[in-house]
Amino acid sequence: MPSVSMTVNGKPVSGEVEGRTLLVQFLREHLGLTGTHVGCDTTQCGACTVHVNGEAVKSCTFLALMAEGAEISTVEGLANGEELHPMQEAFRQNHGLQCGFCTPGMIMSGVALANRNGAPSEHEVREWLEGNLCRCTGYHNIVKSIMAGARAMSGQS
Amino acid sequence: MYEFTYHRATSLADAKAKMGQGDDPTLMAGGMTLIPTLKQRLAMPSDVIDLGGIADLSGIRMDGDTLVIGAMTKHHSVASSDVVKAFCPALAELAGLIGDPMVRNRGTIGGSVANNDPAADYPSAVLGLGATVVTDTREIAADAFFTGMFETALEEGEIVREFRFPKPKRAAYSKFPNPASRYAIVGVFVAEAADGIRVAVTGAAPCVFRHGGMEAALAGNFSAGALDGLKGDAGAMNSDIHASAEYRAHLVGVMARRAVASIV
Ligand SMILES: Cc1cc2nc3c(=O)[nH]c(=O)nc-3n(C[C@H](O)[C@H](O)[C@H](O)COP(=O)(O)OP(=O)(O)OC[C@H]3O[C@@H](n4cnc5c(N)ncnc54)[C@H](O)[C@@H]3O)c2cc1C
Ligand code: FES
Numbered sequence: 001m002p003s004v005s006m007t008v009n010g011k012p013v014s015g016e017v018e019g020r021t022l023l024v025q026f027l028r029e030h031l032g033l034t035g036t037h038v039g040c041d042t043t044q045c046g047a048c049t050v051h052v053n054g055e056a057v058k059s060c061t062f063l064a065l066m067a068e069g070a071e072i073s074t075v076e077g078l079a080n081g082e083e084l085h086p087m088q089e090a091f092r093q094n095h096g097l098q099c100g101f102c103t104p105g106m107i108m109s110g111v112a113l114a115n116r117n118g119a120p121s122e123h124e125v126r127e128w129l130e131g132n133l134c135r136c137t138g139y140h141n142i143v144k145s146i147m148a149g150a151r152a153m154s155g156q157s
Numbered sequence: 158m159y160e161f162t163y164h165r166a167t168s169l170a171d172a173k174a175k176m177g178q179g180d181d182p183t184l185m186a187g188g189m190t191l192i193p194t195l196k197q198r199l200a201m202p203s204d205v206i207d208l209g210g211i212a213d214l215s216g217i218r219m220d221g222d223t224l225v226i227g228a229m230t231k232h233h234s235v236a237s238s239d240v241v242k243a244f245c246p247a248l249a250e251l252a253g254l255i256g257d258p259m260v261r262n263r264g265t266i267g268g269s270v271a272n273n274d275p276a277a278d279y280p281s282a283v284l285g286l287g288a289t290v291v292t293d294t295r296e297i298a299a300d301a302f303f304t305g306m307f308e309t310a311l312e313e314g315e316i317v318r319e320f321r322f323p324k325p326k327r328a329a330y331s332k333f334p335n336p337a338s339r340y341a342i343v344g345v346f347v348a349e350a351a352d353g354i355r356v357a358v359t360g361a362a363p364c365v366f367r368h369g370g371m372e373a374a375l376a377g378n379f380s381a382g383a384l385d386g387l388k389g390d391a392g393a394m395n396s397d398i399h400a401s402a403e404y405r406a407h408l409v410g411v412m413a414r415r416a417v418a419s420i421v
């Protein structure tokens with residue numbers, strides 16, 4: 001079987017995978033990083049969103065072997081020890097989740113938006129979330145959370 | 158997914174050589190269509206040859222008055238490119254309307270055009286702007302490229318390298334998206350090109366097509382009013398759970414008028 005090496009949340013990792021092994025399977029099943037969820041497995045819901053070299057991608061539609069040499073960030077890599085990342089803290093403060101299934105993808109997607117745009121408008125957040133589905137919240141508090149999280153990340157309160 | 162052997166090509170020549178080996182190899186750009194297709198077991202390639210590592214297949218540049226976009230250029234790069242915005246804002250807007258941010262970070266113009274999905278956006282821009290598709294072996298005019306539903310003039314194993322867009326005087330794209338996927342239920346790309354008016358329609362029929370009646374009407378009078386009463390031919394339109402053929406035929410007229418109205 002081919003082997004693959006990448007950096008996940010700052011740590012070098014490697015493993016043996018099949019050609020068809022998805023990045024999300026590698027993260028969850030080989031590395032035990034089950035924070036990244038699989039909601040649809042059809043590239044629609046965004047629950048599996050991770051960052052590959054800083055860009056948000058759906059890890060259910062990305063082969064593990066394509067990540068050779070890449071830097072991957074998952075929701076597990078955001079917090080600094082006990083201290084939540086500003087985007088996680090914003091979801092907590094704004095009640096941005098109910099069942100929590102979509103939340104890792106929402107947070108990784110929100111962080112990617114904040115990296116491109118430190119003060120997104122409500123409209124920009126809603127458009128950005130085209131690829132992240134939530135079946136519980138009705139989105140309002142997710143949108144509020146991402147706006148607050150983006151401001152906190154860029155040092156505005 | 159059936160198992161396959163994965164290869165990362167390092168150059169066009171390397172990709173070509175790898176395509177020559179294996180029983181049934183296939184090319185992969187961003188995998189945004191290919192991976193879902195493999196998951197559904199609609200294809201069973203022996204080898205998947207990833208073009209993602211070939212740096213010179215991706216990029217945006219001007220060559221004189223011609224805009225050149227590499228096949229592996231991501232939708233996000235086109236949508237956010239100042240070069241594209243200055244050359245033809247409609248093309249950047251079209252790229253920004255595709256799918257969602259994660260799809261735009263991975264999906265490529267080459268993969269979208271090679272796939273020729275009846276509901277894809279890019280084929281309408283390539284046909285509407287009269288672009289040239291440059292492959293590893295030849296140049297193909299847009300008018301000869303799109304041959305049918307998911308069918309193109311590409312030969313087995315032929316690799317798209319880049320697209321060359323001649324500068325239009327003005328152009329606009331208007332789409333009625335499927336609210337879930339954002340694929341076009343109907344999208345109309347209208348351009349006043351150096352060689353005349355071009356109206357390319359996607360989403361409506363099995364394959365992107367030019368609307369000769371609208372082109373003739375706009376040639377005499379470039380205004381939304383010139384299109385009054387013109388629409389698609391319901392007999393040639395797709396009909397599915399998203400929209401009936403009659404509705405699509407009607408939308409062809411509405412989207413074309415909206416596109417024209419936005420640039421007069
Ligand atoms: C959720 C979702 C929503 C989407 N919404 C839209 C939308 O609104 N509008 C829209 O237009 N599209 C949409 N798409 C499609 C998207 O735009 C992708 O560009 C498209 O799926 C092609 O993907 P890709 O570039 O990754 O190519 P791949 O999936 O990697 O390849 C597609 C096909 O093209 C072939 N190919 C790829 N590159 C080349 C090349 N250089 N030369 C020859 N053959 C090649 C491959 O062999 C394969 O058969 C959506 C996709 C998803 C998953
Ligand atoms: S699990 Fe990847 S998009 Fe839904």
Ligand code: FES
Nearest residue numbers: 098099134135136
């Ligand atoms: S909180 Fe339940 S799916 Fe979003």
